[in-house]
Amino acid sequence: MEHSKPSYYITTPIYYVNAKPHLGTAYSTVMADVQARFQRANAHDVKFLTGMDEHGEKVAEAAEKNGFDSPQAWCDSMEPKFRDLWETLNISNDDFIRTTQDRHTAGVQKFLQVLLDRGYIYKDSYDGWYCRPDETYFTETQVRHHEEERRAKGMDAADPEHPLCPDCDRPLERIQEESWFFKLSAFEQPLLDFYESHPDFIQPETRRNEVLSFVKGGLKDLSISRSTFDWGIQFPFDPKHVAYVWVDALINYLSAVGYGAEGQEAADEVAFRWPAQVHVVGKDIIRFHCVIWPALLMAAGLPLPERVFVHGFLTVRNEETGAAEKMSKSRGNAIAPEEVIELLGVDAYRYYFMCDVAHGTDAPISWGRMRQVYNADLANSWGNLVSRSLNMAGKYFDGCAPVRPANFEQATPLKEACEGIYERYAACMEAFDYSGAAQEVLAVVSAANHYIEDMAPWALAKDPERADELALVIWNLLEVIRIASELYAPFMPSVSAEVRRRLSLSQEATNNLAEACQWGGLAGGEPVEKGDPLFPRLVD
Missing domain, CATH: 1.10.730.10 (Isoleucyl-tRNA Synthetase; Domain 1)
Known part of the structure; x- marks a missing residue:
């Protein structure tokens, strides 16, 4: 296929389906949509990808908790919730990927086979800390450092049998199981070299510094499979194992542009679209996108994305005290996208969150x-x-x-x-x-x-x-x-x-x-219409 314009490939994270989309997922998606629309106006052939992350233990648990007879049925029920909100918010995505789709399974299995063939994965047993809510592994060093930080802040010591997750502060559990491992440790220096030669890879600068500090602290090999449940993509060479949900999810950026598909058309699409110009992600998944993902791509012999833009969290400004507070149902300050749309309308919603909220840091609304x-x-x-x-x-x-x-x-x-x-x-x-x-x-x-x-x-x-x-x-x-x-x-x-x-x-x-934008573009002489006010004033 001939392309007359240069490619611009932009992605959101694919969103976990254990709950309906919220203000934070909408924030990421509108942010990417604004950039996609700008790049189309800038004469680029844009591919804007979003979608759903449907595998993993939490999804299987959510399906059971909500009375569905299978995780797939639960995922199918969640798809309209995401698609409908994106349609309401006028999101212009060109593709919507689901990790249960055949095209994604093919991409993940090809990627895993390439890692095996290139000698970057091996089988061993895992004995370590695991956060079930976040489906994330943590090293002894990460857990110890988190506990030291908590104590330095005057917090009570955690139970040694169940230390707290460095990301979400919920209790970790010790798990032991056979697993396939990715040789992440082999990429510590290659990653540092890449960050140095590509200073704009991670934006903003504060997030880049955070990643540099993490990698310089040392990388350990990463468990990338689970064998204690089966809701995931099977390893093509070891069907007892399914891909760790975060590895599975990251590969969506490739499978969405034809990686893993047969034929010349798919190969041409990968060549045209990859590497992506930018991944838009939240700060909670920075390590996956700025450490693990580039290391996996290096191991597979594939180019790295040009940029990862990392935004902060939305918080709520307490209108009485002025303090920024974490948004939560228990505090009674959670805000749903639909509530804001009802007040402002869709375009003013988009304008407020994109133009008045600072993207690189946590931002109170x-x-x-x-x-x-x-x-x-x-x-x-x-x-x-x-x-x-x-x-x-x-x-x-x-x-x-x-x-x-x-x-x-x-x-x-x-x-x-x-x-x-x-x-x-x-x-x-x-x-x-x-x-x-x-x-x-x-x-x-x-x-x-x-x-x-x-x-x-x-x-x-x-x-x-x-x-x-x-x-x-x-x-x-x-x-x-x-x-x-x-x-x-x-x-x-x-x-x-x-x-x-x-x-x-x-x-x-x-x-x-x-x-x-050049001056003089309006020929004039055509009818004009005042119409109703575009933005009727809001009154208390």
């Missing part, structure tokens, strides 16, 4: 802040500009946009504000600095609102001799709206499409954003 951002940025600024400008165009130019004036390149505050906007915006977007990108657009929108007050089009309209001046002013405003609608489209695709419709422009987002 609050209902008060949501209302504040909605009213300030969307209702009072962007929505107000669109409403006033289209109203004046319709009123002063017989329901149409003024035709692009001959002197449209004349220096004006708005033309000046838009100079270099694409370059500034794109630099922020590439770095996942969505707040910075949105501020660039908001600055132009604010400049346009000030321009209305400074130029007073209502006064110009009273003087027939200033008709050309009025046409230039209104055209300038509509041109800013056109450009802003393209720049806001990755964040607020539905509203941007509606704005373009009201301007009698194509509702499809551009596939050449740099060109779309």
